[in-house]
Amino acid sequence: MHPVRILKSATATPRLIVAAAGEVGRADRAGALVASVYQVIGAGSALGVVAAGKLTFDALLTPEQAALGLTPSILLLALMTALSGSIGPLQTQQHRLLGERVSQRVWDRVLDTTARADLVTYESSGFATALERVQQHALTRPFAVTTSLLGLSGSLLGVGAMSAVLIGVEPLLVPILLAAGLPAVLLSRWASRTEFSFAHRLTGLFRRRNYLRQLLTQRPFAAELRAFDSTGPLRRRHQAGNDEINSALRKQVRRRQLIATLTTLGVAAALTGALLAIIELVERGRIGLAEAGAAAIAVRLLSGQLTTFFRSIGGLLESAPFLADLERFVASGPPAPPKGNKRALAEGVRLDGVSFRYPGQDRSAVDSVDIEIHAGEVVALVGENGSGKTTLAKIVAGLYEPEEGTRHWDGSAVPAPDVRASTTVIFQDFVRYQMTLRENIVISDGSRSADTEAENDRAVEAARQAGVLGAARRLADGMDTMLGRDLDEGVDLSGGQWQRVALARALYRDTPLVVLDEPAAALDPRAEHELFADVRATLGGRAALLISHRFSSTRMADRIYVMDDGRVVECGTHDELMASAGQYAELYRLQSAAYR
Numbered sequence: 001m002h003p004v005r006i007l008k009s010a011t012a013t014p015r016l017i018v019a020a021a022g023e024v025g026r027a028d029r030a031g032a033l034v035a036s037v038y039q040v041i042g043a044g045s046a047l048g049v050v051a052a053g054k055l056t057f058d059a060l061l062t063p064e065q066a067a068l069g070l071t072p073s074i075l076l077l078a079l080m081t082a083l084s085g086s087i088g089p090l091q092t093q094q095h096r097l098l099g100e101r102v103s104q105r106v107w108d109r110v111l112d113t114t115a116r117a118d119l120v121t122y123e124s125s126g127f128a129t130a131l132e133r134v135q136q137h138a139l140t141r142p143f144a145v146t147t148s149l150l151g152l153s154g155s156l157l158g159v160g161a162m163s164a165v166l167i168g169v170e171p172l173l174v175p176i177l178l179a180a181g182l183p184a185v186l187l188s189r190w191a192s193r194t195e196f197s198f199a200h201r202l203t204g205l206f207r208r209r210n211y212l213r214q215l216l217t218q219r220p221f222a223a224e225l226r227a228f229d230s231t232g233p234l235r236r237r238h239q240a241g242n243d244e245i246n247s248a249l250r251k252q253v254r255r256r257q258l259i260a261t262l263t264t265l266g267v268a269a270a271l272t273g274a275l276l277a278i279i280e281l282v283e284r285g286r287i288g289l290a291e292a293g294a295a296a297i298a299v300r301l302l303s304g305q306l307t308t309f310f311r312s313i314g315g316l317l318e319s320a321p322f323l324a325d326l327e328r329f330v331a332s333g334p335p336a337p338p339k340g341n342k343r344a345l346a347e348g349v350r351l352d353g354v355s356f357r358y359p360g361q362d363r364s365a366v367d368s369v370d371i372e373i374h375a376g377e378v379v380a381l382v383g384e385n386g387s388g389k390t391t392l393a394k395i396v397a398g399l400y401e402p403e404e405g406t407r408h409w410d411g412s413a414v415p416a417p418d419v420r421a422s423t424t425v426i427f428q429d430f431v432r433y434q435m436t437l438r439e440n441i442v443i444s445d446g447s448r449s450a451d452t453e454a455e456n457d458r459a460v461e462a463a464r465q466a467g468v469l470g471a472a473r474r475l476a477d478g479m480d481t482m483l484g485r486d487l488d489e490g491v492d493l494s495g496g497q498w499q500r501v502a503l504a505r506a507l508y509r510d511t512p513l514v515v516l517d518e519p520a521a522a523l524d525p526r527a528e529h530e531l532f533a534d535v536r537a538t539l540g541g542r543a544a545l546l547i548s549h550r551f552s553s554t555r556m557a558d559r560i561y562v563m564d565d566g567r568v569v570e571c572g573t574h575d576e577l578m579a580s581a582g583q584y585a586e587l588y589r590l591q592s593a594a595y596r
C-alpha cells in the first residue's frame with residue numbers, strides 16, 4: 001500500500017472506531033453498560049482464578065504458611081473458575097440484544113439516506129451498487145465492532161491484571177508474551193485489506209445472484225418463467241454465479257486460514273517461551289513452586305486474553321474499511337429536501353424550453369419542450385415508445401429537475417418539493433401494496449390521520465369515483481380486505497381492479513394536478529370507456545396530464561402534445577391535429593384501421 005494511504009487509514013481507523021462506539025452507546029446505552037459490566041466481571045474473575053490458584057498451591061506445598069486452608073482454597077478456585085467460565089455465555093446473549101439494537105440504528109441511518117435521495121440519484125447505478133454493498137457487508141459491521149470493542153476493553157483489563165501478577169513474579173515474562181503481539185497486529189491489517197477488497201470485487205456478482213434468486217422465487221415472475229420454461233436456463237446462470245463465488249471465496253478462506261494459523265503459532269510460541277522461562281526460574285531457585293504454579297495459570301490466562309485482544313484489534317481493523325464505506329454512503333445522500341407545501345393551481349403549469357438527460361447518457365430524453373397545462377384542463381401526451389413521455393411527466397411532477405429551461409407553477413418558479421406535494425402521479429408500474437384496500441388508498445396522503453370518520457368517508461368516496469367500490473363490497477372484509485398474495489394472506493385482484501385502486505389512491509390525495517401514465521392499460525374496453533367518458537367528473541376539476549397509447553382515450557383532451565424523439569412535434573385538439581394530417585393523424589388512422 002502507498003505510504004500516504006497507510007497513514008490515512010491508520011489515522012482514519014481510530015476515528016471510525018470511536019464513531020462506531022458512539023453509535024453503539026446511542027443505540028442502547030443501558031445494554032452497552034451491562035455488556036461493559038460483564039467485561040469487568042470477566043477480567044476480575046480471571047484475576048480471582050490466579051489468586052485462588054496461588055492460595056491452593058500454598059495450602060498444598062506450605063500448609064503452615066498458607067493464608068487459607070486447602071478446602072476453602074479449592075472451593076474459592078472452583079467458584080472463580082465457574083464465574084470466569086459462565087460470563088462468556090452471558091455476554092454472548094447480551095451481545096445479541098445489543099447487536100439487534102445497533103443493527104436497527106444503522107438500518108435507520110441507511111433508510112434515512114435512501115429516503116432523502118432524489119429519483120435521479122436513486123436510479124444511478126453507482127448508488128445502487130453502493131447500497132447493495134452496504135446492505136451486504138457494512139450493516140453487520142457495527143455489531144462486529146461492538147463485540148470487538150467490548151472484547152478489547154475486557155481483554156485489556158485482563159492483560160493489565162495478569163501482567164501485574166506476572167510482574168510480581170518475574171517481569172521478564174511479560175515482554176516475552178507481549179512480543180507475540182506485533183506480528184498479530186500486522187497480520188490483522190493484512191486480513192482487513194484482503195477482506196475489503198474481496199467484498200468490493202464480489203458485490204456485482206452478489207447483486208446478479210440476488211436478482212436471479214428473486215426471479216426464481218418471487219410470485220410476480222412465476223407465471224412467465226413457467227410459460228417460457230425458463231427456470232432451467234436461469235438456474236444454470238445462478239449455478240455459474242455460485243461457482244464463481246465459491247472459487248473466489250475458497251481463495252479468500254485459504255488466505256484467512258493462513259493468517260489465523262500464523263497468528264496462533266505466534267501466540268503459542270510466546271506461551272511456550274514463557275512456560276520454559278518459568279521452569280528455568282524454578283530450577284535456578286528464583287521462585288518457589290507455588291509462585292510458579294500461579295505464574296503458569298497467569299501465563300495461560302494472559303495468553304488467552306492476548307488472543308482475545310489481538311482478535312478484537314483484528315476485528316476492528318477488519319471492520320474499519322466497511323465502516324468507512326457506510327459513512328461514505330450515508331454522506332453521499334443529498335441533504336433532506338425541505339418539506340413541500342401543497343399549493344392550489346389557479347392558472348396552470350408551464351414548461352419552457354425544458355431539456356433533460358439521464359446521467360451517463362449522451363442523448364437528451366427530453367429536448368427543448370414547451371407545454372402548458374391550465375388549471376382544470378385535461379392535456380394528453382402521445383407518441384411512440386421511448387419518445388420521452390414518462391420523463392416529461394416526471395419533470396412536470398417535480399420528480400426530475402429540468403437541466404435547461406423552466407417549470408412554472410401559476411407563473412412562478414416553485415421549489416420541486418412544493419410541486420411534488422401539489423401533484424399526484426400514477427405510474428404505469430404503480431405499486432400494489434400488500435396491505436388492505438383502505439391502506440392502499442390512504443397511503444397517498446400521509447399528512448392526514450386515516451383513522452377518523454371523515455377520512456374513512458373520503459377513502460370510500462375515492463374508491464367509488466375510481467370504480468372500485470363495487471368490487472370492494474364483494475370482498476370478505478370490504479375496505480379492510482388484505483390485497484395481494486405476496487405475503488400469503490390477501491385476495492388478489494385483476495390487473496384492471498388494481499389499476500382502479502391506484503386511481504382511487506390518486507384521487508384520495510386530492511392535489512390540483514394529476515399525472516396519469518397509461519391509467520387504462522389494464523382496463524377492459526367498457527371500463528376504459530366509462531373512465532374516459534366521464535373523466536372530467538372523476539377528476540372533479542383537477543388538471544390532468546394523461547399519457548396514453550389509446551387514441552380513444554386521448555381524443556377528448558383539451559390539448560394533445562405529440563412527442564417524437566424527446567421533442568414536441570405537434571400540438572392541438574384532436575380535430576386540429578386530424579386536419580393538419582401530421583404524425584398524430586397517421587397514428588390515429590393506423591389505430592382505427594386496426595379496429596375496422
Ligand code: ADP
Nearest residue numbers: 123358361365384385386387388389390391392
Ligand atoms: P416513453 O415514456 O415515451 O416511452 P421515456 O420517457 O420512458 O419514454 O424514455 C425516453 C428515453 O429515455 C428513452 O430513450 C429511454 O431509453 C430513456 N430512459 C428512460 N428512463 C431512463 C433511465 N432511468 N436512465 C436512462 N435512460 C432512460
